[in-house]
Amino acid sequence: MADDFDLVVIGSGPAGEQGAVHAARLGKRVVVVEKEPVPGGTAANTGTLPSKTLRETALYLSGYRARGLFGVETVLKREATVSDLLYRERRVKETERARIDVNLERNGVERVQGKGSLVDAHTVLVQREGHPDRRITARFILIATGSSPYRPPLYPFDDPRVHDSDELLDITALPSALMVVGAGVVGCEYACMFAALGIPVTLVDPKPDLLSFLDTEFSGLLRERMTALGVRMRLGHSVEAIQVPQENTEPIRLTLAGGEMIEVDQVLVAAGRSANTAGLGLEPVGVKLGKRGQVEVGSTYQTAVPHIYAVGDVIGFPALASTAMEQARVAVLHAFGQVQTISPVLPYGIYTIPEVSMAGETEQGLIAKGIPYVAGRAGYVINPRGQIIGEGRGRLKLLFHRESLKLLGVHVLGEQASELVHIGLLALVAGAGTQLFVETCFNYPTLSEMYKTATYDALQQLQA
Numbered sequence: 001m002a003d004d005f006d007l008v009v010i011g012s013g014p015a016g017e018q019g020a021v022h023a024a025r026l027g028k029r030v031v032v033v034e035k036e037p038v039p040g041g042t043a044a045n046t047g048t049l050p051s052k053t054l055r056e057t058a059l060y061l062s063g064y065r066a067r068g069l070f071g072v073e074t075v076l077k078r079e080a081t082v083s084d085l086l087y088r089e090r091r092v093k094e095t096e097r098a099r100i101d102v103n104l105e106r107n108g109v110e111r112v113q114g115k116g117s118l119v120d121a122h123t124v125l126v127q128r129e130g131h132p133d134r135r136i137t138a139r140f141i142l143i144a145t146g147s148s149p150y151r152p153p154l155y156p157f158d159d160p161r162v163h164d165s166d167e168l169l170d171i172t173a174l175p176s177a178l179m180v181v182g183a184g185v186v187g188c189e190y191a192c193m194f195a196a197l198g199i200p201v202t203l204v205d206p207k208p209d210l211l212s213f214l215d216t217e218f219s220g221l222l223r224e225r226m227t228a229l230g231v232r233m234r235l236g237h238s239v240e241a242i243q244v245p246q247e248n249t250e251p252i253r254l255t256l257a258g259g260e261m262i263e264v265d266q267v268l269v270a271a272g273r274s275a276n277t278a279g280l281g282l283e284p285v286g287v288k289l290g291k292r293g294q295v296e297v298g299s300t301y302q303t304a305v306p307h308i309y310a311v312g313d314v315i316g317f318p319a320l321a322s323t324a325m326e327q328a329r330v331a332v333l334h335a336f337g338q339v340q341t342i343s344p345v346l347p348y349g350i351y352t353i354p355e356v357s358m359a360g361e362t363e364q365g366l367i368a369k370g371i372p373y374v375a376g377r378a379g380y381v382i383n384p385r386g387q388i389i390g391e392g393r394g395r396l397k398l399l400f401h402r403e404s405l406k407l408l409g410v411h412v413l414g415e416q417a418s419e420l421v422h423i424g425l426l427a428l429v430a431g432a433g434t435q436l437f438v439e440t441c442f443n444y445p446t447l448s449e450m451y452k453t454a455t456y457d458a459l460q461q462l463q464a
């Protein structure tokens with residue numbers, strides 16, 4: 001005998017939670033199947049929130065924000081320990097799990113613990129050790145099973161000193177020297193955190209450019225700032241060999257192509273992620289999978305089987321918690337008859353030290369498309385709030401269409417970049433331009449005022 005629902009959601013990360021709650025708010029009968037005993041997925045438990053909390057802890061323990069500000073030198077308050085580093089991470093994680101529990105319960109979403117898989121196009125089998133199997137049927141199925149760290153075969157992950165980004169949260173001692181393999185977003189964020197704590201960090205990636213999706217000017221600025229923080233960049237280099245001695249007092253030796261040998265005592269491998277689709281039974285029911293097991297979907301997140309939707313990391317790019325939640329909203333509303341599309345402009349917030357954030361076009365993108373533009377810049381150094389907080393090297397850049405003066409792109413590097421970008425994001429979504437920034441009265445002194453400064457800079461260049 002099977003239970004019958006309007007929607008069964010597999011996975012309780014940001015995509016699953018939002019999908020379930022949006023359907024429940026439409027009065028639908030919804031169940032979430034989650035294999036772990038706690039909800040929240042990568043965002044709450046191993047990725048987004050833990051890493052952002054560790055960043056905040058690293059900034060606090062290292063006195064980073066106060067360095068040089070008050071005429072006294074603030075360095076690491078004391079030798080930071082792993083428990084110092086992880087204390088708040090644990091608190092934030094617990095609070096977030098409790099918030100998700102309440103959200104699902106308040107909206108009447110049923111929850112079942114166990115590993116879900118499809119036995120036919122309308123039936124999910126839930127299996128949990130020591131419990132009888134359960135079959136759940138539903139009109140619609142939402143696949144929100146997320147992703148897991150990709151583990152390149154070169155690295156011996158069974159050694160306790162070689163970590164992926166999940167295992168990093170269980171370290172028992174801080175590294176005295178760390179090698180970060182992979183200079184994607186995860187690698188860059190963790191490299192900055194450990195460097196801020198005064199730990200020597202080497203960052204290696206076969207790609208020569210740092211975060212090449214960023215505006216080239218901002219990618220360059222970030223590279224400079226990370227280098228100044230103490231991250232040794234080995235971009236355009238691959239690791240050819242790794243030697244991990246049995247005795248953990250002996251250093252781990254990594255040999256780069258070209259012969260350079262680097263000794264460290266811990267290694268973090270952040271080489272991308274693979275979709276969690278193995279064993280889900282998707283292909284037998286007609287759902288199509290692409291590279292690294294990602295589910296193929298259309299613009300409304302329907303798979304090749306129209307009543308089965310997939311959202312979040314399981315469908316691949318851009319693989320962010322922010323976009324996962326939006327995709328889930330669009331998919332569920334579409335399933336229950338409401339036409340919705342995802343915003344055409346999606347922001348990026350990268351929590352390196354300093355933060356970098358962007359929305360819309362990059363300069364190199366506009367040049368490639370042949371779109372005429374003018375760039376306006378504002379430095380934190382000439383902004384009163386920037387001076388007060390001591391962020392001397394941050395920058396905001398606005399890209400406007402040269403004729404219509406509409407905003408085309410916004411780029412920020414510095415304190416609060418991932419918050420500041422939203423002013424530009426809203427302007428982009430609204431189709432606004434220079435006039436909006438000129439005619440808006442901003443609080444004073446604020447970093448947001450840089451929008452006015454950058455706009456005047458762009459207008460002055462046009463006059464010139």
Ligand SMILES: Cc1cc2nc3c(=O)[nH]c(=O)nc-3n(C[C@H](O)[C@H](O)[C@H](O)COP(=O)(O)OP(=O)(O)OC[C@H]3O[C@@H](n4cnc5c(N)ncnc54)[C@H](O)[C@@H]3O)c2cc1C
Nearest residue numbers: 011013015035041042043047116146312313319320321322
């Ligand atoms: C270190 C790190 C930092 C990050 N920082 C950011 C950031 O700052 N901002 C941002 O927007 N994004 C960030 N991300 C990305 C973000 O965490 C993911 O994009 C987001 O968690 C994806 O949500 P999801 O719901 O698709 O998947 P997940 O959060 O991975 O959740 C999937 C859930 O499905 C469950 N599941 C899997 N298979 C089954 C099954 N067969 N049956 C039942 N349950 C199953 C899993 O247990 C899990 O709970 C970060 C990621 C990492 C790794």
Ligand SMILES: NC(=O)c1ccc[n+]([C@@H]2O[C@H](COP(=O)([O-])OP(=O)(O)OC[C@H]3O[C@@H](n4cnc5c(N)ncnc54)[C@H](O)[C@@H]3O)[C@@H](O)[C@H]2O)c1
Nearest residue numbers: 152181182183184185186187205270271272319349350351
């Ligand atoms: N602030 C944020 O929005 C945020 C933060 C962290 C993670 N995330 C998301 O999490 C996902 C995973 O991040 P990620 O950084 O692991 O993946 P990624 O795909 O962004 O970067 C992986 C990097 O590893 C390199 N690489 C691959 N194989 C390698 C190897 N064998 N040796 C050395 N380098 C290798 C690649 O060249 C690439 O630069 C991304 O989709 C990202 O968007 C987002």
